[in-house]
Each structure stands twice: as structure tokens, then as C-alpha cells.
Amino acid sequence: MLAIKLWNYFKGYVIIRVEGLTLEKFINLAVNKDIYLWDIKRIEYTVLEGKVSIKGFKLLKEVVKKVGCRVYIIEKNGFPFLLEKLKKRKMFGFGFLLFIGLIIFLTSFIWNIEVVGNEKILDQEIIDFLEEIDITTGKMKYSIDIDNVKNQILDNFNNISFASMEIKGTKLFIEVKEQDLPPEEIDLTTPCNIIASKKGIIEKVVAKNGKSVVTEGDIVEKGQLLITGVIKDEMFEKDMVIHADGEVFAITRYSHIIEEPIEKEVKEETGNVLKRREIKFGEKGIQFIEGNIPFKEYIIIDETKSLLKVLPIKIVTHEYREVELNKIKQNIDSLKIRSQVLAVEVINKMLPENSKILSKDVKHTIEGNNLITVVVLEVYEDIGEKQIIYNEED
Amino acid sequence: MKNRIDELKSNISETFELPKDIVMDLPKISVIGNIQVIISNHKGIIEYSKETLRINTNIGVIKITGSDMYLKTILTEEIIIAGTIEKIEFLY
Numbered sequence: 001m002l003a004i005k006l007w008n009y010f011k012g013y014v015i016i017r018v019e020g021l022t023l024e025k026f027i028n029l030a031v032n033k034d035i036y037l038w039d040i041k042r043i044e045y046t047v048l049e050g051k052v053s054i055k056g057f058k059l060l061k062e063v064v065k066k067v068g069c070r071v072y073i074i075e076k077n078g079f080p081f082l083l084e085k086l087k088k089r090k091m092f093g094f095g096f097l098l099f100i101g102l103i104i105f106l107t108s109f110i111w112n113i114e115v116v117g118n119e120k121i122l123d124q125e126i127i128d129f130l131e132e133i134d135i136t137t138g139k140m141k142y143s144i145d146i147d148n149v150k151n152q153i154l155d156n157f158n159n160i161s162f163a164s165m166e167i168k169g170t171k172l173f174i175e176v177k178e179q180d181l182p183p184e185e186i187d188l189t190t191p192c193n194i195i196a197s198k199k200g201i202i203e204k205v206v207a208k209n210g211k212s213v214v215t216e217g218d219i220v221e222k223g224q225l226l227i228t229g230v231i232k233d234e235m236f237e238k239d240m241v242i243h244a245d246g247e248v249f250a251i252t253r254y255s256h257i258i259e260e261p262i263e264k265e266v267k268e269e270t271g272n273v274l275k276r277r278e279i280k281f282g283e284k285g286i287q288f289i290e291g292n293i294p295f296k297e298y299i300i301i302d303e304t305k306s307l308l309k310v311l312p313i314k315i316v317t318h319e320y321r322e323v324e325l326n327k328i329k330q331n332i333d334s335l336k337i338r339s340q341v342l343a344v345e346v347i348n349k350m351l352p353e354n355s356k357i358l359s360k361d362v363k364h365t366i367e368g369n370n371l372i373t374v375v376v377l378e379v380y381e382d383i384g385e386k387q388i389i390y391n392e393e394d
Numbered sequence: 395m396k397n398r399i400d401e402l403k404s405n406i407s408e409t410f411e412l413p414k415d416i417v418m419d420l421p422k423i424s425v426i427g428n429i430q431v432i433i434s435n436h437k438g439i440i441e442y443s444k445e446t447l448r449i450n451t452n453i454g455v456i457k458i459t460g461s462d463m464y465l466k467t468i469l470t471e472e473i474i475i476a477g478t479i480e481k482i483e484f485l486y
Contacts, residue, residue, distance in 0.1 A: 039466060
């Protein structure tokens with residue numbers, strides 16, 4: 001039924017009013033002439049309303065002559081009449097076409113680049129790289145060779161293992177997967193030394209290969225040679241270079257200082273807020289100011305919205321929130337414990353795996369208004385680090 | 395004579411299982427609830443108003459009474475009448 005209605009609309013039809021005495025005859029004759037009539041309603045004995053196609057209406061003229069009734073058009077419906085109207089209103093039609101054209105034109109650019117899936121690499125890094133290969137906002141999306149760009153991203157970033165690009169409307173969607181780069185393994189045949197990765201007191205040296213140059217109790221600095229891969233012997237004309245291997249355990253110290261005021265100023269919002277808007281054209285701005293800020297103490301929260309990334313117009317909303325300053329004196333004992341826990345937590349993050357904590361030393365001192373907490377941890381760990389020996393002759 | 399031909403047609407359609415409305419040139423009337431009547435194979439309208447409709451067919455006049463009736467479609471083969479139908483009568 002809907003299909004027929006659509007078809008009728010597309011072909012165009014008129015609603016007619018027929019006035020006469022023998023309307024049944026009118027209908028029968030029209031039917032015999034293959035004129036399609038529908039929705040015929042008898043309004044009165046001498047009046048009838050119905051719908052007929054444009055073609056049918058032209059054929060009706062003969063029928064009308066025979067029957068001797070009068071036909072009026074009440075309403076014209078359908079696409080052909082709409083077109084007729086549009087012909088009279090040329091500018092309207094032109095505007096409509098312009099509108100559609102403009103939308104198609106504007107949606108053929110990339111207005112937004114979104115990067116998803118990156119953890120270590122910053123969004124900006126990828127966007128900067130894209131800018132280098134001439135893919136920026138405002139670029140025609142048909143001119144982007146997706147496969148090519150994808151490969152370039154993969155080539156440029158070593159730790160991206162997968163990249164996919166998709167253009168969704170006006171948004172360029174980049175999805176990447178990072179891979180964890182394994183720590184650089186030094187080949188067993190490559191000659192190397194073992195050096196200290198940090199400062200410490202040597203506790204135990206296990207040299208599996210090479211010759212240890214430090215003994216127990218030695219204090220070593222960062223970068224100092226621990227196990228050498230260069231073997232000097234009077235028997236050889238040249239020094240022998242080997243791949244040193246082994247573990248060097250040492251006691252190292254980690255410390256962290258936390259300074260915390262005992263009397264704290266806490267800013268509390270009173271709930272009074274004043275908002276101001278500013279329109280920025282590049283660096284210059286227009287502020288809409290209504291009087292001075294009625295608060296003594298306040299914090300400002302700025303929110304920047306850009307209308308279009310390409311245009312340098314920005315709307316900045318300044319939000320002034322009134323605050324009250326309250327001084328709070330904290331309990332020293334609980335503050336001590338809190339600082340200590342915080343410091344240990346920070347140090348724990350620095351500790352390498354397979355390390356043992358030997359001792360913990362905590363010192364609290366009060367300096368003026370501040371409580372200073374110093375936490376020192378002594379740790380037993382492997383500080384050996386391989387360093388390749390580069391042969392000077394190579 | 396005419397009766398004998400009709401009888402023959404009826405017999406043929408029964409033996410060959412052909413639809414009688416086509417073989418014997420009879421009107422076919424389908425009624426949907428009390429809101430629509432479809433009459434195929436008609437011979438024109440005799441009377442048409444909101445309350446009564448008389449349609450000519452081969453076997454006589456079909457009179458349909460009801461209220462708010464109107465002709466939804468009218469073609470050489472088929473008439474669709476919509477509205478509230480109360481009665482369908484055959485007048486010979």
C-alpha cells in the first residue's frame with residue numbers, strides 16, 4: 001500500500017471535485033477508458049471528490065463532455081507539481097543545491113584526528129608525525145592513501161606493532177598497538193664488561209666468566225668496572241677479550257625525603273561561583289566583564305573550547321569559585337606515620353626485582369612549621385650491568 | 395440453451411479443478427471483516443452513495459448497504475469499497 005502511495009506521489013495526482021447529476025455514469029465511463037480513480041467520496045448527491053493521476057485527468061475531458069458535468073481541481077499533489085513550484089522559485093532551488101553541495105564539500109575534509117590504543121607514545125607524537133607526512137586537519141580525505149600512511153607509521157615507530165586507520169565521516173581514526181620491546185640482550189659471543197649500575201658496597205662477587213676487579217667491602221661508584229672481560233697475560237701478545245658474565249651483589253641505599261607542613265591551609269569552596277566568557281582570536285581576546293569579582297579569595301578554573309580546530313577562534317570560560325581559607329593543625333604522630341608510609345611507597349617503586357630489604361631507617365625532624373621525614377632503606381641487590389667492549393681496531 | 399452451456403462450464407471447472415469465477419465469468423466477492431469489500435469482475439456501478447452501493451455483475455445486481463462507504467479503488471476488473479459494511483445482497 002505504501003509503495004502504491006509513493007508511486008502515486010512520484011507520478012503526481014490531483015484531487016478533483018465533480019459536480020453533475022449522473023455521477024455513476026461518470027465513474028463507469030472513466031473506468032471503461034482505463035482511467036485510474038481512487039479514494040472516491042460522495043459528498044452530496046450531486047457532488048463527488050476523488051483522486052486521479054495527471055495523465056488520467058487529461059483523459060477525463062472527453063468523459064466530462066459526454067456526461068455533462070463540471071470538474072474542478074481542488075488540490076495538486078506530488079513530485080511533478082513540486083518541481084513546477086521550484087521552477088518558479090529558482091533561487092530557492094539553487095540555495096538547496098548549494099546547501100547540499102556545501103555539506104558534501106565540508107564533509108570531504110578531515111576535521112579531527114583521534115589516536116587510540118597508545119600507552120607509551122603520546123598522541124601528539126603520532127599527530128606530529130602525521131603532520132610531517134602532510135596529513136593534518138583540513139586535508140581532503142579522498143587524497144589520503146590509507147595503506148601507505150599505515151605503513152609509514154609502522155616504519156617510523158619501532159614499538160608499534162599494529163596500526164589501523166579508518167575515516168569515519170570527518171574523523172580520522174588511528175588505532176595502534178604497542179609492543180613491549182624486550183631488553184637488549186647482548187650476544188654471548190660479544191665481548192663485554194660488567195659495571196656497576198649504581199653506587200653500593202660490594203657484598204658478594206660471583207664471576208662466571210671474566211675476572212673480578214673488586215672485592216668484598218669495596219665501595220663502588222656508578223659505572224665502575226666490576227668484572228672485566230679483558231684478560232691480560234704476559235703469555236699473550238695481545239689482550240684477550242671475552243664475554244664477562246656473573247653477578248655482583250651489593251648493599252645499596254635508597255632514600256626519600258618528605259616535607260609536610262604541620263599547620264595546613266585548606267581551601268574550601270563556599271559554593272559561590274562567577275562565570276565569565278571570553279572569545280579569543282588567536283592571542284587577542286575579548287572579555288565580557290560585568291563588574292569586579294566580589295570574592296576575597298578565589299580559584300580560577302579555565303575551560304577552553306575551540307569551535308573548529310582550523311580556525312583560531314576559541315571560547316574560554318573563566319570560572320571564579322569563592323574559597324575560604326581554613327588553617328588546620330594536624331596531629332604530629334599520625335602525620336609521621338603517613339609521611340613514612342608515603343616515602344616507603346615511593347622507594348618501593350624504585351626497587352628492582354629480586355632485591356632484599358635489609359634495614360629501614362626513619363628520621364623525623366621538625367623545622368619551623370614543617371615536619372621532615374627521611375626514610376633510608378638498605379637493600380641487597382645485583383648491581384651488575386653488561387657493557388659491550390668496543391674493539392678500537394674495528 | 396444458455397443454462398446447458400453454464401452447466402457444461404460448471405462441470406468442466408469441477409473436473410479440471412479450475413476456478414469457477416474465471417471459467418463461468420462470475421463476480422468474485424471478498425469481504426474483509428466489515429470494513430472492506432473487494433468485487434472482481436464487475437460490470438459497472440448503478441448507484442453510489444455513502445449508504446448504498448449497487449454494482450452490476452453477470453449474475454445480477456449486488457447491493458451493499460453500510461455507512462461512510464467510499465470507493466477506494468475502481469478499475470475495469472476490480473472495485474474496492476471501504477467503510478462500515480452492514481449488508482450484502484443479491485438482487486435478480
